[in-house]
Amino acid sequence: MTEILAQTSGLSGSIHVAFGAAAAAIGVGMVGTKAVEAVGRNPGASGKILVQSILGMALAEAIAFYVIFLA
Numbered sequence: 668m669t670e671i672l673a674q675t676s677g678l679s680g681s682i683h684v685a686f687g688a689a690a691a692a693i694g695v696g697m698v699g700t701k702a703v704e705a706v707g708r709n710p711g712a713s714g715k716i717l718v719q720s721i722l723g724m725a726l727a728e729a730i731a732f733y734v735i736f737l738a
Contacts, residue, residue: 687734694727 702720706713 681738683738684734687738688731691727691731691734694730695724698723698727 698720702716702723705716709716
């Protein structure tokens with residue numbers, strides 16, 4: 668399938684980058700959603716939740732950079 672796409676449009680590398688970036692965006696969105704829910708349940712722990720959510724978002728964004736550099 669990728670060979671057909673490469674012959675017809677030359678977008679095989681771009682498709683991999685698009686899927687990797689979409690996965691990173693979904694991951695960051697999920698981390699943000701769960702962090703907001705956690706702060707809503709326990710506002711006193713917002714500092715600890717913020718630190719862990721920033722770390723989780725950074726790890727999710729690393730996927731996009733790996734895809735860009737390896738494609």
